[in-house]
Amino acid sequence: MKLDCNFEINNNIIRSETYLEQKPDDCSIVATVFPCEIISDFTSDCSLESMIDSSDLLLDKTSGIISEERTKHCIKGNTQEYKVKLPSAKLVSKNPPKPQDTVLVQVYLTNIPYPFKPLILTREEEGKEPEIYQTDFTAIKITGQPKIVIKPHSEGAISHLLEVDEVTYADLENVIEVIDSICFLISFASGRMCSIARIQVLHDTKISR
DSSP states (O other): OEEEEEEEETTEEEEEEEEEEEOTTTOOEEEEEEESSOOSSOOSEEEEEEOTTSSSEEEOOEEEEEEEEEEEEETTEEEEEEEEEESOOOEEESSOOOTTOEEEEEEEEEOOOSOOOOOEEEEOOTTSOOEEEEOSSEEEOOTTSOOEEEEEEEETTEEEEEEEEEEEGGGHHHHHHHHHHHHHHHHHHHSSOOOEEEEEEEETTEEOO
């Protein structure tokens, strides 16, 4: 993902072309940063934040650590490329949903060592014999919470996709807390650390976070 960001380093803020990437093997987040100015001396601590109205999705200000620095020689002169490791990256829409709007929450989970059994349902139609069919997901029912479904998803360390539909945007953080609790229970039951690798929030099929 390409973003135009303010790159803060050595107490200076420099406009930079930035590319975000999530590594599939360990789900770490790395930003490749191309500052528009040459930096002669730098520390490893830095931060990135999207420039206002630069794109539909904006990166909230987040701190990072420079892991690698390279200088490339181009026809127009020297350009610098920085690899910045980010502990997290929160991208939000510049036009977020209203609190009362309903959204679809998609949560990508890591390191679940066993498949959840598919959900077997019975479809009944008037005048016909009941028909048994199978879905590719498992439903998780929690009293007082919207329906949660979990399905296999192979993407590096990511093993499953968890979805919660018909969530009001105002209740989003509460739902994420419930999913954190589910990750803890899965980790306890399996003996392997299950964690959230990525969260997407869709409103009218568009990513809003």
